[in-house]
Amino acid sequence: MTDIPANDATNDAEARTRTREAALIRKRYRAERRFRMYGLAAILAALGMLTVLLVSIVSAGLPAFTTTQIALDLNFDAGDIDPGGSRDPAKLASANYRGALLKSLRAEFPGSETRQGRRDALNMISNNVPFVMRDMVLADPFIIGTTQRVWVKSSADIDQLAKGSIDRTLPESDRRVDNRQLAWFEKLEREERIRTVFNSTFFTTADSREPEQAGILGAVIGSALTLIITLLLSFPVGVMAAVYLEEFAPKNRWTDLIEVNINNLAAVPSIVFGLLGLAVFLNFFGLPRSAPVVGGMVLALMTLPTIIIASRAALKAVPPSIREAALGMGASRLQTVTHHVLPLAMPGILTGTIIGMAQALGETAPLLMIGMVAFIVDVPGGFTDPATVLPVQIFLWADAPERAFVERTSAAIMVLLTFLIMMNLFAVLLRKKFERRW
Amino acid sequence: MTDAAMSEDNTPKELEAALEKAPETEAVKALPIKVRATDVNVFYGDNHALKDVTIDIPEHRVTAFIGPSGCGKSTFLRCINRMNDTIDICRIEGKIEIDDRDIYDRSIDVVQLRAKVGMVFQKPNPFPKSIYDNIAYGPRIHGMVAGKTDTDEMVEASLKRAGLWAEVKDRLAQPGTSLSGGQQQRLCIARAIAVSPQVILMDEPCSALDPIATARIEELIDELRRNFTIVIVTHSMQQAARVSQKTAFFHLGVLVEQGNTEQIFTNPVDKRTQDYITGRFG
Amino acid sequence: MPTEHIVTSFDEELSRLSDLISRMGGLAEVQIERSIESLQRRNTEEATQIIEADRAIDLLQTEIEELAIQMIARRQPLATDLRATVAGLKIAPHIERIGDYAKNIARRTIALNQHPPVKPMFTIPRMGRMARTMVQDVLDAFSNHDLAKARAVWERDAELDDMYDSLFRVLLTYMMEDPRSITSCTHLLFVARNIERIGDIATNIAELVHYQVEGEAMTEDRPKTDQASITVLDSN
Numbered sequence: 001m002t003d004i005p006a007n008d009a010t011n012d013a014e015a016r017t018r019t020r021e022a023a024l025i026r027k028r029y030r031a032e033r034r035f036r037m038y039g040l041a042a043i044l045a046a047l048g049m050l051t052v053l054l055v056s057i058v059s060a061g062l063p064a065f066t067t068t069q070i071a072l073d074l075n076f077d078a079g080d081i082d083p084g085g086s087r088d089p090a091k092l093a094s095a096n097y098r099g100a101l102l103k104s105l106r107a108e109f110p111g112s113e114t115r116q117g118r119r120d121a122l123n124m125i126s127n128n129v130p131f132v133m134r135d136m137v138l139a140d141p142f143i144i145g146t147t148q149r150v151w152v153k154s155s156a157d158i159d160q161l162a163k164g165s166i167d168r169t170l171p172e173s174d175r176r177v178d179n180r181q182l183a184w185f186e187k188l189e190r191e192e193r194i195r196t197v198f199n200s201t202f203f204t205t206a207d208s209r210e211p212e213q214a215g216i217l218g219a220v221i222g223s224a225l226t227l228i229i230t231l232l233l234s235f236p237v238g239v240m241a242a243v244y245l246e247e248f249a250p251k252n253r254w255t256d257l258i259e260v261n262i263n264n265l266a267a268v269p270s271i272v273f274g275l276l277g278l279a280v281f282l283n284f285f286g287l288p289r290s291a292p293v294v295g296g297m298v299l300a301l302m303t304l305p306t307i308i309i310a311s312r313a314a315l316k317a318v319p320p321s322i323r324e325a326a327l328g329m330g331a332s333r334l335q336t337v338t339h340h341v342l343p344l345a346m347p348g349i350l351t352g353t354i355i356g357m358a359q360a361l362g363e364t365a366p367l368l369m370i371g372m373v374a375f376i377v378d379v380p381g382g383f384t385d386p387a388t389v390l391p392v393q394i395f396l397w398a399d400a401p402e403r404a405f406v407e408r409t410s411a412a413i414m415v416l417l418t419f420l421i422m423m424n425l426f427a428v429l430l431r432k433k434f435e436r437r438w
Numbered sequence: 439m440t441d442a443a444m445s446e447d448n449t450p451k452e453l454e455a456a457l458e459k460a461p462e463t464e465a466v467k468a469l470p471i472k473v474r475a476t477d478v479n480v481f482y483g484d485n486h487a488l489k490d491v492t493i494d495i496p497e498h499r500v501t502a503f504i505g506p507s508g509c510g511k512s513t514f515l516r517c518i519n520r521m522n523d524t525i526d527i528c529r530i531e532g533k534i535e536i537d538d539r540d541i542y543d544r545s546i547d548v549v550q551l552r553a554k555v556g557m558v559f560q561k562p563n564p565f566p567k568s569i570y571d572n573i574a575y576g577p578r579i580h581g582m583v584a585g586k587t588d589t590d591e592m593v594e595a596s597l598k599r600a601g602l603w604a605e606v607k608d609r610l611a612q613p614g615t616s617l618s619g620g621q622q623q624r625l626c627i628a629r630a631i632a633v634s635p636q637v638i639l640m641d642e643p644c645s646a647l648d649p650i651a652t653a654r655i656e657e658l659i660d661e662l663r664r665n666f667t668i669v670i671v672t673h674s675m676q677q678a679a680r681v682s683q684k685t686a687f688f689h690l691g692v693l694v695e696q697g698n699t700e701q702i703f704t705n706p707v708d709k710r711t712q713d714y715i716t717g718r719f720g
Numbered sequence: 721m722p723t724e725h726i727v728t729s730f731d732e733e734l735s736r737l738s739d740l741i742s743r744m745g746g747l748a749e750v751q752i753e754r755s756i757e758s759l760q761r762r763n764t765e766e767a768t769q770i771i772e773a774d775r776a777i778d779l780l781q782t783e784i785e786e787l788a789i790q791m792i793a794r795r796q797p798l799a800t801d802l803r804a805t806v807a808g809l810k811i812a813p814h815i816e817r818i819g820d821y822a823k824n825i826a827r828r829t830i831a832l833n834q835h836p837p838v839k840p841m842f843t844i845p846r847m848g849r850m851a852r853t854m855v856q857d858v859l860d861a862f863s864n865h866d867l868a869k870a871r872a873v874w875e876r877d878a879e880l881d882d883m884y885d886s887l888f889r890v891l892l893t894y895m896m897e898d899p900r901s902i903t904s905c906t907h908l909l910f911v912a913r914n915i916e917r918i919g920d921i922a923t924n925i926a927e928l929v930h931y932q933v934e935g936e937a938m939t940e941d942r943p944k945t946d947q948a949s950i951t952v953l954d955s956n
Contacts, residue, residue: 250526321563325626327524328557329576330549330633339575340565566924676796705935715723715798 010047049059057395057417061178061410067199068162069151070125070188074133075104078145087141092093095137097130104147109184114117120180126153126212161185162194176403202382202411207393209405214397216412218379222292222372222387223361223419226382229296230303230360235353238307239342242349245308246338266305274366275300282370283336288370290386298366300353303356314345347434354427358420364391390416462588472497472544472637472667473518478532480522480691487513491532491693493686495637500659500668502682502699504520504704505673506719508689511671515639518669519555536637537710553580560642562622564614564629569606572614572625573597592632601658620651625656631666638662640670644677656681675715679703687711730795737787737808740865744780744815749852752918753775756848759829759911762837770826777819784812793862799935811862813930814921818855821914821921828907828914835904838894843887844908847915849865850880852953854922870929873922873939880919887912928936 078085080099082092105121106112112121117199129152137144157176160166172179188194206218249255277298281287287294319339347398351410367373373392380387388396390412397409461572464535473495488510495501498648503511513522520541522528535539541551553576564572573593577583583592594612597603602624606617614625630638640659644652657680659668672678678685679699687710695702695711706712713719725731751770758766788809791797797805825848854873861870891905891912930938 111606190443321559321561322523322565324521324559325563325565325629326575327521328519328552328559329552329579329629330553331575331579333581339579343487344566675798679798704802706799712799716801717727717730719726 002398030133052355053107057410057413060407061167061412061414062407063163064165064202064407064411065199066196067201067239068154069195069197070154070158071149071151071193071195072104072108072125072129073147074101074129074150074152075107075147076100076133076137076144077103082141082144082386087144089138092137093134094143095134097137101130101133103276111180117180120178121184123155123418124158124181126155127210128153145306147189151197153201153212154194156402159180159184159212160403162196166196182273188411192381202408205387206377207375207396210233211400211402211408214405214408216390216393216415218376219388219390219393219412220415220419222295222376222380223294223389225383225387226295226367226372226389227357227361230299231248231357232357233297233300234307235302238304238356239311239349239351241314242308242311243306243337243342245311246339247376248333253333262305262308265307270302270366271365271369274369276301277366278369287369288386290374290376290385291381291390292372293383294370295367295372296383296387298370299360299363302362302363302366306356306359307353311345311349314348314352315341317346317348340399350430350434351427354423354430358423360391361419362391362416363382364389364395367392390419443577445498452629456649458607467494468523469499471495472536474533474668475514475517475537475668477516478514478530480517480531481558482525483527483530487691488517489691491688493693493696495669496684498665499683499684500670500681500682502678503669503671503686503688504678504714505688505694507673510691511686511688512641514688514693515641515669515671517578518637518639519552519557521552523548524637537657553633554635555637555639556633556635556645557660558623558626558630558638558640560645562610562619562626562646564617564622564625567612568611569597569614569617572629573632576629580633582633596628596632599623599662601654601661602628614681620647620654622646622708623651623655623659627655627662632660635666636708637667637669640668642671642673645673652677675703687714690706690715727795730791730797730801733791733795734804736791737784737791737805739788740780740784741808742863743749743814744777745862747773747780748815748818748822749776749856749859752825752848752852754853755822755825755829756845756852758826759832759848760845762829762833764830764833765894767826767833771823772820774823777816781812781816784808786811800932803932803935806867807862807928811925811928812948814925818918818921821918824914825911828911832904832907838901838904838908843890844911844915847853847880847883847887847955850876850883850935851915851918851922854880854919855925858922858925858929861922862925862932865929865933867930867933870926874926877919877923880915880916884912885917885953 007362007367034379056390076102080103081095081097084091098302102118102122105118107116109121109124132150132152136148136150142203156180157166160183161168161177162352166175166177168175168182175182177185185194201213201216203212204217205215208214244257245255277294281294282289283296322340322344329335331339367389371386372388373396375384375396376388378385394409394412394416397405397412471494475491475493475495478488478491479486491514503515505511511710516522517534518536518541519531524528530542536551536555538545565575567575570593573596574583574589577589577592583589594603595609596607602621605621606612606625614622617625623646627638627643644655647655656677659670662668670678670681682699684696685699685702687694687702687706687708689710695706696706697707702711703715706715723733751773754766754773755768757763758770788805791805795801817847854876857869858873860866861868861873888909895902895905926937
């Protein structure tokens, strides 16, 4: 009987240990669950913000991809266009299409005889209509003297009105469209002479003072030219530098110093590179202002540290056993690097390069310093033509007062984002392809 | 008599007698010397890694280097094909001769030396290329093959010699890394012999392999010894005992003892050797 | 051994092997001593006990051999350890033979006791004592790695051989003088022969001790002065 209490005591102790252990386990599980929840919450928050950003950009930018057109009966008045009846193309090119247009407008819009009325009528349509008329005449001179119904681009204000961005119930003084224009517009609407079409102008022209004529082609070409220069300069130089530092350079104080400097350069604000470009490339070497070649050089300077750091990391990640194997086979150092190490490091190097390029694509500040912020209405045709780039174009439009430029800003952002996504996708695909090969 | 008294009485005589015959008994002595190292000292920065190593490595025999980690055996192995050259802080003194030519002489081209002295590493390290390209790489960079048929023959011959041909002949285009560990190591051996070296250095070639794969490699080593001089570093005493004809024991950068494998493993002279191979190191 | 193995159980096994051999050797010594005693005292009962006690030695031999084989399989002993294990493996059957000879002597004793005693018996105990000391010494040498002692045993065998030779001649003379004693004398001759063989085995063990300590076999020839095998007596 004596050992029963003793047994109880030990049982008690055991039970206590068990409960303590169970409590510990529960606590551990709780902590783990909590931690997972925090992570999930962080990701959800990030995703939410991204969604808000994208939705706001897309909703603001989508209207820019459409434009409003008005069907006008254009009177190609022979007296204005070809008073002599010579049909001489040189004369036709410089004829008074504006006069013909004004006559047509007078016919179309009753009440446009006054100065005020004429301005209102002209403000209904884009100011490129005389040029459209000229192009039509040059293409087919026989339309002179006839009246043609032509779909012409509306002005940006009418475009906004058609898209519902202008509140028709506002008092006239607070509206960009006055009552007369509104009446004309509503009449045209009733006659079904208003239509909304895809805005191809946005992708085929460069910048313009008139929102309805402004496009991003100039900026896209400018960006492409700039990035080509950047890639051509920074990729070979960056990879060479990385290979030398990683594979050949002796490890001493000098190489340490260089490494520290490269890492520092990666953190230097990009505007500093812009100032450097201004001082060295423009003022000292006298290279052309606003040119993609200078922009590319400045961005190459900025991208170099990124590429060097990424390439060095990729080279470091190649297992030393591969180098040993090659050296052990009697390959020289250069052969070891070019035959084995570099191909293995390539996916990493390319990823780093593309990330650097994406960074360069989105860069604005240094380009402002070298004059790429200029208002340029022509699509650049070469590396030395004045040009602007996508982010600078966005910056310019964001600054513009017209309501119509707001949606174009967002649309340009969408285009920029599309390019970035495409570049990253390309990086992923490239990496996949390499990985399968090895 | 106590142990202490006994060893005091007998050791000097014993040592003398053993030393007289230990360095080279007939079996090894009769062979020509392939690699002759004289007073080799290696420094890693301030660290004196190898101290006055003097050893003769006989031709067409397997010489095993044994010793605890960090004893300098791998360091010495890497001196034989100058792999240590790639380490900046490594400094080598003394003389290593292969066929009576000092390999650290200025006139020696290290690339050619490494073609002559092949190496197989601890971890199988095939190039991440096809099996075919793995073998063909060495002959190609050394200009030993011309044209496709030539290379094909070379690849087949090397794989056959490494006993791998039957297993891989239908998948030469597959990456070398898709093979099993043991096959990869034999691929590395095939790659090494493809450039027709005279000496093959092996740095713990079986340490990452299972016993069956190890046995295959050991069988291969025994086979290869007819055509090559083999130096192997191993942590497995049993392996050294199985594959080698000559064994050298390194300890703390010193070549403590060398001799015929059977003598080292049944009757080592030096107390440190004795303690190491019987598992008595503290 | 001055230093210990990293693996303690290996040390334990080695010392167990050595202990088992000592125990087996101790048993064999006792068997020799008792067999000579029973012969001297014409004690049939003790002789029977001796025959039975031999089983214990046989069992020990099996145990030693199993242990040694297991050590080789599991520990892969090298150098001194290898030599100790192999020496143990080789010594065990030798000791077992010693036990067998003691058993044989006991058998002869039972036979001898059925006849009147013959005179030359007195040399036998002397030989027996000597053989016993040799066995004892050589086993001491084994457990202490004492080369000098082993060598002494190895050299002493000649003495035992000489004693056997003289006894051989004495017994032949007896048999020629008194043909009735032939049965007893023949048995005695076999007893002497067994003792002489024990001495030989002691020298074998001495050689094993030499191998274990030095790592190589003894190269000298054994001091064999046993002349009995070629002795002829003039019959006139």
